[in-house]
Amino acid sequence: MTLLRHLARTALAAAAVAAGLSAAAAQALPPVPKAIQAAGVLRAGVRCDQPPYGYKDESGNFSGIETDMAIQIAAWAFGAPDKIELTCVTAENRIPQLMGKKVDILLATLGVTPERARVIDFSKPYRWGGSDMLVAKDSPIRKLDDVAGKTVVMLKGSTQAKWFEDNMPKVETLRLNTASDALQALKQGRGDAYTHDAATLVVVAAKDPSLRLVGESFAVTDAAAGLRKNDPEWLAYVDAALARMKAEGLYAKWVDKWVPADLRPFYADAFAKPKPTAR
Incomplete structure (x- = not known):
């Protein structure tokens, strides 16, 4: 780079x-x-x-x-x-x-x-961060277990790649270099879901009405x-x-600066509250 x-x-x-x-x-x-x-x-x-x-x-x-x-x-x-x-x-x-x-x-x-x-x-x-999945709005995928037998797009070297190796090894994965490549692969139908940090996916979903979050948090880690x-x-x-x-109070100021108002509580919690338990 x-x-x-x-x-x-x-x-x-x-x-x-x-x-x-x-x-x-x-x-x-x-x-x-x-x-x-x-x-x-x-x-x-x-x-x-x-x-x-x-x-x-x-x-x-x-x-x-x-x-x-x-x-x-x-x-x-x-x-x-x-x-x-x-x-x-x-x-x-x-x-x-x-x-x-x-x-x-x-x-x-x-x-x-x-x-x-x-x-x-x-x-x-x-802060802490969990993972989620992004799917097409009309996708039948409603929870994590629904990706069994399907293809999930993810980034090479990511927390999600390791989590799927350890926890859902039979799921087919498509590993790409960048988030833009992964999102494009999902939209092109090369994968059934795209997994990444929930904090990133929630922004993408808010901007694109053709996509939605599955809404099941997993692989929660500290950052x-x-x-x-x-x-x-x-x-x-x-x-x-x-x-x-x-x-x-700089984290709170930066959340206000970079995050749309309706999404700020999601990010503020990640900096201010204890890490939740998740799958």
């Missing part, structure tokens, strides 16, 4: 300044690790096709809640929100991008799983920032920054 510099004059960066640079309200953060300082910018991997968490708007600007989180960390670490380089990552390549030192942090709809924890470190979770292992100073800094975001 192309590495892009996000400029301070954009509305996104300006909002980050307004949200978090008040010295009077500042919550103390530990020192920025020397390796991060030496880079001169925060190199962050974000999603570019996952509204409202990370996506590009019609003008090609990086947008979304987790994108704002990355910009805010840069603002605190370097004193300016433009000290950031944002890289588009996918479910499949985000961890390789981190391990290959292309980025220093992932804020990329990254679910906490034991398999991933063997490879990378996670920050303390900042956290991803970092390379053996860097305790950077982990401590990120944890402190995330705690400050919560203390200053």
Whole structure:
């Protein structure tokens, strides 16, 4: 993916300044690790096709809640929100991008799983997220078990791909690289359902009357920032920054900024309430 510099004059960066640079309200953060300082910018991997968490708007600007989180960390670490380089990552390549030192942090709809924890470190979770399925409005699929014997579209390397392997191995799967490819496959009839993060699918369903959510949550996981292992100073800094975001009410502000009013309670709960139990 192309590495892009996000400029301070954009509305996104300006909002980050307004949200978090008040010295009077500042919550103390530990020192920025020397390796991060030496880079001169925060190199962050974000999603570019996952509204409202990370996506590009019609003008090609990086947008979304987790994108704002990355910009805010840069603002605190370097004193300016433009000290950031944002890289588009996918479910499949985000961890390789981190391990290959292309980025220093992932804020990329990254679910906490034991398999991933063997490879990378996670920050303390900042939200939870469940999975759901998107189907055609007239589909007979009404619950998760209805996909038995059918084809489910999903992203390579996703939480959903692992969940179906472990829990519904007889379901046929079509694994694609991007959310836009997966949605197109569903609309073309190449799959009977498309599974992904419920928070992403609810936005898609709200915009497209030909589709609907099945409405059965499964594979509920915490979401956290991803970092390379053996860097305790950077982990401590990120944890402190995330705690400050919560203390200053920034998550709620970003939900209001990026989420349509009728969907805000769904997202607000993910940041503010305990993770629910689900299949």
